[in-house]
Amino acid sequence: MVCSLRENCGVMGIFSLSGYNITPLLISGLEALQHRGQEAWGIAVNRHQTFKRTGIVSQAVEAEYKEVFKLSGSVGIGHVRYSTTAKSTLEHAHPIDIGNIMDNYGFRIAHNGTLERELLIKTLKDSNLTSCHGITDTELMGLSLHRLLKNGHSWVEAFEKLNPYLNGSFSLVILTSNGELIAARDERGFRPLCLGWHEETSSYIIVSESCALEAIGAKFIRDIEPGEIITINRDGLKSEYFAHLDRHAHCPFEYTYFAHPSSRMEGINVYTARKNIGRILAEKYPIEGDVVVPVPDSARPAALGYSESMGIPFEEGLLKDRYKRKGGWRSFIEPEKREAIVSNIVAIRDVIEGKRIILIDDSIVRGTSSKIIVGSKLRGAKEVSLLLTFPPIVYPCYMGIDFPSQEELLVYKICGTSMNIDEINRRVAEYIGASFVGYNDTEGLSRGIGLPKNQLCLACTTGDYSCLKRKPRFKTRDEMKS
Ligand code: SF4
Known part of the structure; x- marks a missing residue:
């Protein structure tokens, strides 16, 4: 198909257990995911402001090489996006900052998928949010998760509690203010998400498609399962489930059109x-x-x-x-x-x-x-x-x-x-x-x-x-x- 269907994104998250700078790997991985979105991209690396640009990754990195590689850190997330409107490519680029990213509950989120806004708005009706107008599905999900975390819930409890209101698809990565990497996939598994390992930097990689693992010399471990939430920190990797359904709903369009043939x-x-x-x-x-x-x-x-x-x-x-x-x-x-x-x-x-x-x-x-x-x-x-x-x-x-x-x-x-x-x-x-x-x-x-x-x-x-x-x-x- 020659047409470019709008709105299909790619996400990536890397955590180096031995403290290597993961930014070069993150950039190379996003370049390998470029077929999933070419209008905007962004990265969030621990202890640095979120960095976002329009256009394709290599163009911006070439133009702003020094600035991009100042963003060094051992954990980070990234996103490539195909936006839904002509004008708002940078405004809605991911990762999105949720809450105060310097306090215990703030985080950065990058999302591939679509969620129904109306249901998410219900979860926020008694919050101090004055209007949900113009707030994207990802921000609404992020704000709801943020509220649950502030109320003392763990990440898996927050996803469990929010799940009845998560109508649609999400394969996402989150960088917490404590420097943890979280990944989650919706209970049906509409969009792909997989786990890999990069030996030279002792890094876990979470990524939309395995083609990006190949591109950075990492090995494929497994798909993230529908309903699974992964937490990666200095202690290693923990897998939990916020939902379990037997009937999955993988998108066949990924196989026929979107995904890279090598994935x-x-x-x-x-x-x-x-x-x-x-x-x-x-x-x-x-x-x-x-x-x-x-x-x-x-x-x-x-x-x-x-x-x-x-x-x-x-x-x-x-x-x-x-x-x-x-x-x-x-x-x-x-x-x-x-x-x-x-x-x-x-x-x-x-x-x-x-x-x-x-x-x-x-x-x-x-x-x-x-x-x-x-x-x-x-x-x-x-x-x-x-x-x-x-x-x-x-x-x-x-x-x-x-x-x-x-x-x-x-x-x-x-x-x-x-x-x-x-x-x-x-x-x-x-x-x-x-x-x-x-x-x-x-x-x-x-x-x-x-x-x-x-x-x-x-x-x-x-x-x-x-x-x-x-x-x-x-x-x-x-x-x-x-
Ligand atoms: S099969 Fe069709 S409706 Fe279902 S996720 Fe894929 S493109 Fe969307």
């Missing part, structure tokens, strides 16, 4: 999952064609899987112009227009012209970029059949992926919620101008990933939000923009 989540390598899904698409839609072409970059392994299964050559007919980087300038583009930007996709005419192309992509959200790719980038092709690794997206996501409102989702717009897959395939093909469109289904997705359907969140395709504490009220386009 392992729930014991499954993302590249392998994508390739498997391509093989499953070959079973489901064995199309006669001349070449299999992926929409770069996330669909490449699936295209390879399809090509191998069908014995049809894999060709890079579309390439991303790697010299056009995503960066701060994109914040000046209204979020809803970002999807239409496919100018950094370059077609290789010699591969395309006169060919029957089997195009593989991960998903269609608004359909704008698919239409441009089929109608313009692939002009000259004899025919284009588009296969999608993710089932039709018909419902909005309230668990950390900021899809547009339901009214803007292509399948909902042209098919509503009650159509069968053949009719959806037909109508979407007509809309984007392809000869054929074939969506994966939830069985194929679950089989390809290697997780049972009852361990996946499939709400955006099935409309079943039972993995949330209560069904969200869908927002209109205007509400989302306000």
